[in-house]
Amino acid sequence: MTEHSSTSHTPRRVAVVTGGSRGIGRESAERLAADGYAVVVNYAGNEAEADKTVAAITEAGGEAIAVRADVADETEVAALFDATESAFGGVDVVVHAAGVMALAPLVDLDLDALDRMHRTNIRGTFVVDQQAARRLRAGGALINFSSSVLALAIPGYSAYAATKGAVEAMTLIVARELRGRDVTVNAVAPGPTATALFLEGKDEETVARMAAQPPLERLGTPRDIAEVVSFLAGPAGRWVNGQVLRANGGIA
Structure with a gap:
């Protein structure tokens, strides 16, 4: 067998990206597709945006499908992983980027908002990680999302930061629970990032002030x-495991 014919049968690696219809999730889905992954773009409600992500990937020569699932619903998440395995044969990387944020001082926060964040950010991470732990192939990677607000302790973020503290706790423990599986488990903790979620409701002065905070001044x-995400998912990141990687320009 020639070298070419042996490598041509290497199975394509497969990534599931939750919250893949916009923002960091969408950019991560497109980046992994560029790295050669077949990508499953998960979305909660915005089918049109998820379809745009798939279209962008396929137009660039990649392979992707969109699958709707509420990350906090264990039946829907199991179906998401079933659909992935059915379409592409397995799961190698799970990027759990889906999340919600509501901001208010603890004394004022509506408890319904607290419950919504708990459901999506904590239960959703638990449910997605549970399926990932059961299904990821050897050599795989699970990447959760925390936030650098956890270290910054910014007033107004108590409930959101609390959910991300839970994400970090789960991430570090699951990394150890998967001993012997050859699967890495890490969390990325972005700082202020120019996404619709971040920019919504902030005036120009607030955005400019936050942009000036990191030493890199943006x-x-x-x-x-x-x-x-690409680094943690790929071969260069294999020795990084059970870590929270704070990608924030040096803000904290």
């Missing part, structure tokens, strides 16, 4: 974060 971009 906001992060979704591409900055997608590069970190």
Whole structure:
């Protein structure tokens, strides 16, 4: 058998990206597709945006499908992984970028908002990680999302930061629970990043002030974060495991 014919049968690596219809999730999906992964773009409700992500990937020569699932619903998440295995034969990388944020001082925060964040950010991470732990192939990677607000302790972020503290705790423990599986488990903790989620409701002065805080004196971009995801998912990141990687330009 020639070298060419043996390598041509190497199975394509497969990535599931939750929250892949916009922002950091979308940029991560497109970056992994450029790295050669077949990508499953998960979305909660915005089918049109998820289809745009798939179209961008396929137009660039990649392979992708969109699959709807509520990350906090264990039946829907199991179906998401079933659909992935059915379409592409397995799962090698899970990027869990789906999340919600509501900001208010603890004394004022509506408890319904707290419950929504708990459901999506904590239960959603638990449910997605549970399926990832069961299904990731050897050589795989699970990448959760925390936030650098955890270290910054910014007023107004108590509930959101609490959910991300839970994500970090789960990430570090799952990394150890997967001993012997040859699967890495890490979290990325972006700082202020120019996404719709971040920019919504902020005036220009607030955005400019936050952009000036890191020593690099700018906001992060979704591409900055997608590069970190690509590193953790790929061969260069195999010795990074059980870590929280703070990608924030030096803000904290």
